[in-house]
Amino acid sequence: MTAGAFLPTKEQQTIIGHEGHAFVRACPGAGKTRTMVERARHLLSNAADRRGLAFLSFTNAAVEELETRLRNFGILPSPLFPSFVGTFDRFLWQFFIAPFGVDGCNQLPRLVPDKSDWEVKPFDAAHTLKLKHFDRATGTLLADKAAETGFAPKHGPAAWETRARNMIARALSNGHLDFDDVRDSVGKRLADRTSSGRLGAALCGRFREIVIDEAQDCNSTDLEIVEWLRASGINIKVVCDPNQAIYAFRGGLTDELIRFAEKFDEIDQLQMSGNFRSSPAICAAISQLRPPASRGAVDQAVGQYKNETAPVYILAYGGTSVPASIGARFQKISSDLGIPPEQAPVLAATWASAGNAVGRAVPEAGNDKSLLLAEAVMGFHFAFAAGNRREALARLHRAILQVRGEISSAGAYSTHMLNSGLDDGRWRPDVVAIGQALKVLAGESAEDWLKRARALLGSDLVGSPSIGQRLRYNQKLTAVLAEPSPTALPAKAIHAVKGLEFLAVCVVLTVRTTGDILNVLTGAEMATKPVEEARKIYVAASRAERLLAIAAPNSRAPALKAILDAGGHAAQIVSL
Incomplete structure (x- = not known):
């Protein structure tokens, strides 16, 4: 929806004026962000109630979008107090953890977001697991998760479990928490009737209403907290589209x-x-990309593209891997409609599949420090042109620390930042300077770039390996350092675009997952993993405004067409 005159629909007007609690199901493109903005305007027009509002979501991108809208429309004051706009995680930290600390710990709590990626190795030659492979309360191995890493020790997991328990206990004594720990601590605090009653009264005194956006991303603990907030007397608005729940990895x-x-x-x-x-x-x-039980009536197009006549295309490809011909054909179709490349991303469940579809296959870096650094540098420069700068800057910083030997793995980054007192951000100017210095020069070979990187990072090394031993030449560097053409289509993972919108979108289905996804869409398969894969396609397709294409294997294209055609608009198969 645009920033111009807002003429709410009857449904939107009902939500804007609705007093008390509400559970709101919103289809894609329903204008929920603008509706929430107008709800805030409606509430804050009542100057008699000086309490603030809280707007919570589950990704930084969603929060930044909402806060930008609220400020652009002049609704939120500066400073923000007593209102709050942030992620659900930050809300829990600010109001449940930071003021009180954590039971069993005398240290000031410190947030370590990547704690679950800490490496668990009882001895040097041991198979490496991560803390996320263990139950946080007991230290017991989560066998199903560990099995995905090929973990099969001859003498059982006891040594790894002992190591994990020691790590968990030491982290707690140091006050090092991630958001799993936060939820556990919040749950214990709310179970204490005395403390929860006082905390509920305090929050009720500060907030007149809390809006939880993208609530389909709540896990079970989150829902318990939302229910507790509601019982505390705060008006709660829950806004969601259950079919966009694609965060099973976080519950x-x-x-x-x-x-x-x-x-x-x-x-x-x-x-x-x-x-x-x-x-x-x-x-x-997108109505047909929901499971049959939740399909319902087709959502009506009521925006600026309600008269667009372009069909949905199915790009049918051969072979067992994702070919670059997908991107080439999609670019031709979108170009014929006058859609610029930057508004026509190719999306897939993984960045690798999306990259293959546009002819930019980039190898996995693994533990190769040269590839890690090169990927981080390229990501840094792409981010400063296209957003996500904060995450790209941290990724580059992490790669530099790994090259210098200050951390042994990516999972040690946050702990190093805390222990070194660097969590205040003073490292950023130096890392920006390194990123700028390592920009690939016109006509520069991978070997020449590597020489410059060695010269720049060769001092202040920790440990004995030389910079040449740390940054070895890898023949894959050329592919990593390749500068994308200005006319190239963006390739993105679906998780990275949730909440965004584009004039055109191409969604890539792989040979490995398409069968399961189609089974979900016909009602034949409702297992957790295939359902989430199907929801990813739904999320990706719903980002499109004028043009949608779905790339699928040749053998599955007719079945996909039959599903889409049942929505009342015939899809067009294009053979690649």
């Missing part, structure tokens, strides 16, 4: 969310159904 839920909705009175269960983003053909397609 995201769907069935529990639907049951949670039933706790709201019928009058408080609201809908947002009009799609202001996408064309009629795309609206029909």
Whole structure:
């Protein structure tokens, strides 16, 4: 929706003026961000109530988008207090952890977001596991997760479990917490009726309403916290699209969310159904990309592209791997509609598959420090042109520390930052300077770039290996350092674009996953992993405004067409 005059639909107006609690199901493109902005305007127009509002979501990108809208419309004051805009994680940290500390620890709590990636090795030659492979409360091995790494010790996991328990205990005594620890601590605090009652009263005194956006990304503990906030007397607005739940790796839920909705009175269960983003053909397609039980009526196109006539294309490819011909054909189709390359990304469940589809296959770096540094440098320069700068800068910093030997692995980064007192950000100017200095020069070979990197990072090394031993030449460097053409299509992982929108989108289905996804879309398969893979396709397709293409293996293209055609708009198969 645009920033111009806002003429809310009847459903939007109901939500803007709805007092008390609400559970809101919003289809893609329903204008929920603008509706939340107008809800904030409505509430803050009542100067008699001086309490603030809290807007929570689950990704930094979603939070930044909402905060930008609120400020652009002049709704939030500066300073922000007593209101709050941030991720659900930050809300828990600021109001439940930072003021009180953690039971069993006398140290000031410090946030270590990558704690789950700490390496667990009982001895040097041992198979490397990570802390996420162990139960955080007991230190017991999570066998199903560990098995994915090929872990199969002859004498059992006891040595690894002992190491994990020691790491967990030491981290707690030092006050080093990640958000799994935070939720555990919050749960214990809320179970204490005395402390939870006082905390609930304090939060009720500060906030008149809390909006939880993208609530399909809540895990079970999150929902318990939301219910506690509601019981504390704070008005709660839960806004979600259950079909966009693609964070199973952090415990995201769907069935529990639907049951949670039933706790709201019928009058408080609201809908947002009009799609202001996408064309009629795309609206029909994304409706069909939901499982049959949750499909319902096709969302109506009501925005600026409601008269767009472009069909949905199925790009049918041969072979067992994702070919570059996908990107070439999609670029031709989008170019014929006058859509610029930067507004026509190719999306896939993994960045590697998306890169293959546009002819930019980049090898996995593994533990190769030269490749890690090169990837971080290229990501740094791409980010400063296209966003996500904070994450790219941290990734470059981490690679530099690994090259210098100050950390042994990526999982040690946050702990090093805490122990070195670098979490205040004073490292950033030096890392920006290194990133700028290592920009690939016109016509520069991988060997010449590596020589410059060695010269720049060769001092202040920790340990005995020389800079030449750390930054070895790898024949894959040329591919990593290749500068994408200004006319090249962006290649992105689906998780990276959630909440964004583009004029055109191409979604890539791989040979390995397409069968399971189609089974979900026909109702034949409802296992957790295939369902989440199907939801990723739904999320990716719903980013499109004017043009949608879905690349699928030749053998699966007719079945996909049959599913999409049932939405009332015929898809067009293009053989590659």
